[in-house]
Amino acid sequence: TQIKAGLIWFNGRMVPQEEAKVSVLSHALHYGTSVFEGIRAYETPKGPAIFRLQEHVDRFFNSAKVLRMELPFSKEEVAEAIKEVVRQNGYKSCYIRPLAWMGARTLGVNPLPNNPAEVMVAAWEWGAYLGEEAVRKGARLVTSSWARFPANVLPGKAKVGGNYVNSALAKMEAVSAGADEALLLDEEGYVAEGSGENVFFVRGGVVYAIEHSVNLEGITRDSVIRIAKDLGYEVQVVRATRDQLYMADEMFITGTAAEVTPVAMLDWRPIGKGVAGEVTLRIRQAYLEAVTGRRPEYEHWLTYV
Numbered sequence: 453t454q455i456k457a458g459l460i461w462f463n464g465r466m467v468p469q470e471e472a473k474v475s476v477l478s479h480a481l482h483y484g485t486s487v488f489e490g491i492r493a494y495e496t497p498k499g500p501a502i503f504r505l506q507e508h509v510d511r512f513f514n515s516a517k518v519l520r521m522e523l524p525f526s527k528e529e530v531a532e533a534i535k536e537v538v539r540q541n542g543y544k545s546c547y548i549r550p551l552a553w554m555g556a557r558t559l560g561v562n563p564l565p566n567n568p569a570e571v572m573v574a575a576w577e578w579g580a581y582l583g584e585e586a587v588r589k590g591a592r593l594v595t596s597s598w599a600r601f602p603a604n605v606l607p608g609k610a611k612v613g614g615n616y617v618n619s620a621l622a623k624m625e626a627v628s629a630g631a632d633e634a635l636l637l638d639e640e641g642y643v644a645e646g647s648g649e650n651v652f653f654v655r656g657g658v659v660y661a662i663e664h665s666v667n668l669e670g671i672t673r674d675s676v677i678r679i680a681k682d683l684g685y686e687v688q689v690v691r692a693t694r695d696q697l698y699m700a701d702e703m704f705i706t707g708t709a710a711e712v713t714p715v716a717m718l719d720w721r722p723i724g725k726g727v728a729g730e731v732t733l734r735i736r737q738a739y740l741e742a743v744t745g746r747r748p749e750y751e752h753w754l755t756y757v
């Protein structure tokens with residue numbers, strides 16, 4: 453079933469998705485030289501609102517900068533395009549995917565002649581990233597045989613298309629093993645992140661976030677740290693090992709797509725009682741209230757379209 457994205461903002465114009473096409477000679481298609489974002493808009497009592505739009509636009513431009521990619525639009529124009537895609541498709545809530553890519557001026561590895569990049573923003577309705585059951589019962593994760601790439605191999609702080617071959621290989625392996633998601637370790641064997649999420653665990657009432665290290669600086673991770681502190685939990689940012697996760701009382705993963713997904717099992721070992729944890733569910737509830745405009749203290753994170 454093809455993604456139904458409706459109208460797409462394509463290099464400055466709104467076009468039906470059937471018309472939003474690129475050349476097969478696009479540099480990005482051959483070498484992974486694209487950057488993207490994952491953003492969500494949620495229905496609120498005051499209409500659809502985009503969650504932490506500015507932080508996502510800033511990261512989008514930072515990712516492009518890492519790749520020496522020139523975007524031919526300003527941050528304000530991209531932010532407006534993101535709002536337009538939600539508006540013109542009439543979405544109440546949706547998942548929004550900005551993408552910038554090196555086009556078809558030249559091939560050969562050097563991307564520079566393909567500047568300035570091309571840019572599009574698409575959006576579609578996307579439910580629970582790992583499925584409703586994983587949310588209700590807690591997701592099952594397995595440690596991947598693929599390590600998260602080191603910082604001097606690929607730029608993990610940038611959402612670069614090519615980085616996601618690492619995620620795709622890990623995800624395929626996890627799903628083929630009967631799990632819901634992969635846990636990637638770094639090259640020294642410490643906990644890094646999921647194929648598309650950051651990792652948290654709870655032990656003795658303390659909420660632990662994994663330090664940035666080689667991982668993406670998750671916006672959901674940042675929001676959840678704030679929310680957990682506001683709920684009165686002590687939050688520590690740590691470097692952790694897989695066996696610390698095995699010993700945890702609770703574990704959860706966070707991301708724009710995944711939101712706050714409880715983890716019930718890692719490597720076929722139950723985490724805590726082997727169900728979605730209580731602290732996790734409290735944080736998840738508060739996060740969902742925040743993104744749907746039900747917590748005034750987080751209203752500043754919302755951009756109404």
Ligand SMILES: Cc1[nH+]cc(COP(=O)(O)O)c(CN[C@@H](CCC(=O)O)C(=O)O)c1O
Pocket residue numbers: 489490491619645646647648649650667668669670671672673706707708709710
């Ligand atoms: C590797 C990785 N780590 C952490 C995160 C969480 O970051 P943030 O969304 O800012 O909290 C994401 C987002 N993964 C995006 C892409 C998912 C996909 O399947 O594509 C997302 O959640 O939108 C990652 O891709």
